[in-house]
Amino acid sequence: MRRLKIAQALPLLAGIVLVALAIAGSRSQTVRAAPHINQVAAPNSQQVDNSVCLACHSRPDFNLTMANGEDLSLTINPDKFSQSVHGENEIACTSCHTDFTGFPHPELKAASPREIATTYYTTCQQCHAEQYDKALDSVHQRALAGGQTNAAVCTDCHDPHEQTRITNKDTGEVLVTAKLHIPQTCAQCHSGIYDTYKYSVHGAALTEEGNLDVPTCIDCHGVHNIQDPTTAQFRNETPQLCAKCHANGTLMRAYGLSTNILNTYVADFHGTTVTLFEKNSPDQPTNKPVCTDCHGIHDISKVDNLQTGIALKQNLLIKCQRCHPDATANFPDAWMSHYVASPDNFPLVYYVNLFYKFFIPAVLGGMAVFVVTDFVRRWIERRKGATH
Amino acid sequence: MAKKSTPPQTERTYERFPLARRIEHLTMLLSFTTLGLTGLIQKFATSTTSQFLVGLLGGIESVRSIHHFAAIVLIIGTMYHLVVFGYQAYVLRIRLSMLPGFQDAKDALQALLYNIGFAKSRPQMGRFTFEEKAEYWAFVWGTIVMAVTGFLMWNPITSAKILPGEFIPAAKAAHGGEAVLAVLAIILWHMYGVHIKFFNKAMWTGKLTEQEMLHEHPLELADIKAGIADRRPDEATIRKRQKIYFPIASILTLGMLAGIYGFINTEETSLTTIPPLAEQQVEVFVPQTATPRPTSTPTAEPTIAPTVADTPSAATTPDAATAVVSWDGSVGPLFQQKCAACHGASGGLNLAAYTDAMKGGASGVVFTAGDSAGSLMIIKFESGKHPYAVLTTEELDQIKSWLDAGALEK
Numbered sequence: 116m117r118r119l120k121i122a123q124a125l126p127l128l129a130g131i132v133l134v135a136l137a138i139a140g141s142r143s144q145t146v147r148a149a150p151h152i153n154q155v156a157a158p159n160s161q162q163v164d165n166s167v168c169l170a171c172h173s174r175p176d177f178n179l180t181m182a183n184g185e186d187l188s189l190t191i192n193p194d195k196f197s198q199s200v201h202g203e204n205e206i207a208c209t210s211c212h213t214d215f216t217g218f219p220h221p222e223l224k225a226a227s228p229r230e231i232a233t234t235y236y237t238t239c240q241q242c243h244a245e246q247y248d249k250a251l252d253s254v255h256q257r258a259l260a261g262g263q264t265n266a267a268v269c270t271d272c273h274d275p276h277e278q279t280r281i282t283n284k285d286t287g288e289v290l291v292t293a294k295l296h297i298p299q300t301c302a303q304c305h306s307g308i309y310d311t312y313k314y315s316v317h318g319a320a321l322t323e324e325g326n327l328d329v330p331t332c333i334d335c336h337g338v339h340n341i342q343d344p345t346t347a348q349f350r351n352e353t354p355q356l357c358a359k360c361h362a363n364g365t366l367m368r369a370y371g372l373s374t375n376i377l378n379t380y381v382a383d384f385h386g387t388t389v390t391l392f393e394k395n396s397p398d399q400p401t402n403k404p405v406c407t408d409c410h411g412i413h414d415i416s417k418v419d420n421l422q423t424g425i426a427l428k429q430n431l432l433i434k435c436q437r438c439h440p441d442a443t444a445n446f447p448d449a450w451m452s453h454y455v456a457s458p459d460n461f462p463l464v465y466y467v468n469l470f471y472k473f474f475i476p477a478v479l480g481g482m483a484v485f486v487v488t489d490f491v492r493r494w495i496e497r498r499k500g501a502t503h
Numbered sequence: 504m505a506k507k508s509t510p511p512q513t514e515r516t517y518e519r520f521p522l523a524r525r526i527e528h529l530t531m532l533l534s535f536t537t538l539g540l541t542g543l544i545q546k547f548a549t550s551t552t553s554q555f556l557v558g559l560l561g562g563i564e565s566v567r568s569i570h571h572f573a574a575i576v577l578i579i580g581t582m583y584h585l586v587v588f589g590y591q592a593y594v595l596r597i598r599l600s601m602l603p604g605f606q607d608a609k610d611a612l613q614a615l616l617y618n619i620g621f622a623k624s625r626p627q628m629g630r631f632t633f634e635e636k637a638e639y640w641a642f643v644w645g646t647i648v649m650a651v652t653g654f655l656m657w658n659p660i661t662s663a664k665i666l667p668g669e670f671i672p673a674a675k676a677a678h679g680g681e682a683v684l685a686v687l688a689i690i691l692w693h694m695y696g697v698h699i700k701f702f703n704k705a706m707w708t709g710k711l712t713e714q715e716m717l718h719e720h721p722l723e724l725a726d727i728k729a730g731i732a733d734r735r736p737d738e739a740t741i742r743k744r745q746k747i748y749f750p751i752a753s754i755l756t757l758g759m760l761a762g763i764y765g766f767i768n769t770e771e772t773s774l775t776t777i778p779p780l781a782e783q784q785v786e787v788f789v790p791q792t793a794t795p796r797p798t799s800t801p802t803a804e805p806t807i808a809p810t811v812a813d814t815p816s817a818a819t820t821p822d823a824a825t826a827v828v829s830w831d832g833s834v835g836p837l838f839q840q841k842c843a844a845c846h847g848a849s850g851g852l853n854l855a856a857y858t859d860a861m862k863g864g865a866s867g868v869v870f871t872a873g874d875s876a877g878s879l880m881i882i883k884f885e886s887g888k889h890p891y892a893v894l895t896t897e898e899l900d901q902i903k904s905w906l907d908a909g910a911l912e913k
Contacts, residue, residue, distance in 0.1 A: 170841045174895060218845045265788060307789035384656075384675070387548045391563040394554045399562070413785075441660050441770060448668025449659050456672070463673040471680025479687055485611075486695045488618035493700065 162207040163216055169193050182226040195277045203280070211238045211275065229264050236268035239275075249339035257343075265304065272300050295321065297331040305332075311413040318413070328366060334359075351393040353405040354380055379453040380406070402438065409434045426452070516710040517727065523587075528706050530580045537573035538649075539686045541566045546679045574653055575763060581646055582759045586752050594744040597733045600630040603640060607633040629722040634696045638688075645685045652678040658769040828908045830857045833901055841894060857912040872910035875903035 171177070173193045178186040196202040214221050225231045240247035250256055250269065258266035269275075281293040298318065302309035312318035312332075320326035335356055336342070342349060358377040360366055367374050380386035388403040409425055410418075418426035425431040431447040439446065456464035520528070544553035545566065560566045591597045609626070610633045616622035631639070655662045655674035662670060697703040701718070705711050716724040726732045735741075828834075838846070838854040846854040852864025863869050869880040876882075883889045884899055894902070905911075 166840075170843075174841075265790070302791060304788055304790050306791045307786045311785075381549060383672075387545060388563050391548055391554065391557050395558045396562055401564075439660055443660070443664050445663040445666070445668040446660060449663055449671035450668075451672050456676075461669055461672060463667075463669050464676050467673045467676040467680065471677070471684065475680065475684045475687070478684060479691060482688065482692045485615055485618070486691060488615065489700065490695070492618040492620075 163209050165208050168208040185228050187228040191276050199277050200280045232270055233264055233268055236270050239269040246339045253341045254343040294327055297333055301332045308413050315415045316417050347400040348397045350405055351397050353407055357406045375455055376453045514712045516712050517716050518709055519705040519711050520709045525709055534573045534577040541570040542682050593748050594741055601639055603636050607636055627721045630720055638692055645681055648681045654766055661769045828905045830912045834905045870910050875906035878906050
């Protein structure tokens with residue numbers, strides 16, 4: 116055939132390359148860096164010995180009634196201070212209370228204890244610059260800037276006079292005692308959420324069994340640079356967040372939990388959508404559910420819990436109906452419950468996939484045999500100069 | 504006489520596809536390509552190429568809308584095809600040349616055998632070759648599978664009212680598998696058959712030359728030449744049949760359009776779910792105490808620290824009585840620890856040493872031996888006049904005992 120040219124095979128090649136590209140691998144997950152603590156004692160040439168301060172401030176029940184009528188506790192428990200990380204490192208009172216180097220003390224301008232706290236915390240950045248800077252980018256700091264004076268500052272979570280060491284000095288890992296205490300720290304302001312969390316599968320394991328595999332507040336919300344969890348971005352990132360632990364084989368094996376939860380979710384209609392939102396438009400809201408929409412947030416229960424567990428169809432249906440009010444009894448099976456289709460679970464899906472697994476190569480293989488032989492035959496004919 | 508010569512350049516052409524067919528093909532081409540592209544990037548959503556294309560098309564919701572629109576175009580195209588087929592089959596009574604037959608299997612075998620050298624010639628084929636029929640019927644099969652599974656996915660709630668829920672993910676699996684098959688088949692079979700093997704422009708020009716007809720459809724050409732190809736019935740017969748066919752076709756068309764409407768509008772919440780729920784709104788700030796850090800609540804009376812000294816019981820008093828109450832033995836170190844930071848060598852009252860302390864300060868003598876109630880220091884503390892009340896009740900009692908015992912140095 117005179118029209119037969121190699122260049123005409125280009126569209127075919129281009130098509131195959133395109134399909135191959137589309138099947139190409141997905142992005143790998145990022146690994147969270149371990150927290151780094153940098154502590155340097157603030158240099159202060161004119162430090163007053165702490166015993167001078169404690170002479171008065173160790174007095175129990177040493178209160179100052181402030182302009183708003185609230186008492187400001189001026190008592191420092193010397194024992195607790197000496198056991199604290201600041202005490203251990205012999206940090207001088209005047210390192211933070213820089214203007215309190217003599218007596219009488221400078222006049223107190225703040226009208227309330229809270230006003231002192233919300234102005235004093237800036238002193239922490241002298242030594243804890245990294246943590247301080249991160250905290251500046253937190254939901255707490257934004258709330259504070261917006262006039263919500265109850266928003267937590269450094270000293271609300273870390274009492275500077277009593278805070279003991281949180282991380283291992285050498286490895287930087289969070290100490291067991293510190294981790295167990297985290298939810299109670301957050302509960303000072305978020306006690307409603309804590310009361311929910313402590314009965315959840317995670318919270319109960321931590322508070323009742325001292326299980327350190329489970330997430331505390333900071334594992335999901337972060338620490339210092341805690342972000343607003345109500346944003347679209349936080350929601351879109353939720354599957355990746357849960358997968359940090361739930362796609363971890365070594366961690367899940369101990370509890371007999373599947374690590375397929377992320378890939379089965381992403382393979383499903385809902386998960387595909389959320390994944391694409393997370394990649395393409397992370398700050399755009401989507402109405403497709405993320406993990407927490409079915410499993411709960413602070414009230415996550417075991418899936419086989421009779422009252423709330425969503426492994427039970429009637430419980431799952433309630434979750435479906437939150438977004439699809441017309442859904443009926445069969446509908447929950449439209450979601451494969453994180454199962455990978457097999458002859459036992461979702462056999463119809465399994466056999467459909469199996470059919471195409473053989474049908475596609477069979478059809479295309481048959482076509483290819485004809486196309487290739489036809490192409491070669493015509494090429495030979497063309498070389499011989501045959502026309503037919 | 505006829506000599507062996509090439510035919511004249513102005514070759515005779517034969518109409519293969521009228522304009523309406525070509526428009527139909529273009530519509531299918533565009534909708535199929537759109538469906539393939541917008542579908543495969545959803546099937547392989549985790550690949551970066553897909554994500555790039557999804558972004559380019561305005562996000563996944565936009566991609567789905569385009570996919571749904573193209574699906575409707577393709578379905579309407581299919582319906583048009585059915586109506587036209589009905590017209591040709593009933594009114595015009597054309598030969599059903601697209602129907603597959605045993606001859607096609609023989610042709611395919613012969614073509615293959617020829618290609619590998621086991622047959623002497625290529626099969627001679629009619630209006631539609633076995634390759635074209637294979638593609639046509641594959642398209643019919645694919646369209647049925649895609650429409651049915653597409654409906655299940657588009658209307659999962661309605662579907663699950665009748666079928667087991669598992670049909671929805673099964674439909675998705677079939678839809679995806681069929682899509683891959685269809686796209687690859689088009690790339691391989693269609694691309695080769697009409698673009699590479701022989702660049703067949705009939706779908707654009709509508710015509711084939713005599714030479715091309717001879718190569719591709721020799722039997723059809725022979726029929727045309729022999730005058731036994733399809734002939735148009737006479738106008739009276741056509742009009743008679745039209746009177747029957749048009750009403751039926753109209754009803755069928757309306758029925759099919761109603762079907763499309765149902766396809767799109769059967770349910771709402773599978774596409775646009777209800778907004779997020781109030782039950783998820785939790786009270787964030789629920790402090791355990793009035794302020795983030797616990798502070799004692801203000802009281803009318805000064806609160807007394809719950810120490811042992813709060814209750815001067817029989818247990819402590821004998822100890823105090825028997826102890827040596829002197830400057831050196833008890834109050835001196837106390838003054839040193841608690842007071843000397845201010846009341847030291849810096850001027851005024853100096854509590855660092857016994858003699859200096861007994862001298863008093865700017866306000867005069869502060870310690871009156873044997874009379875704690877008359878001592879200025881005790882008066883100041885008990886009336887709250889000392890600016891910083893640094894002493895506990897226990898410590899103050901200790902000082903009183905020392906004064907009452909004579910304010911001795913040793």
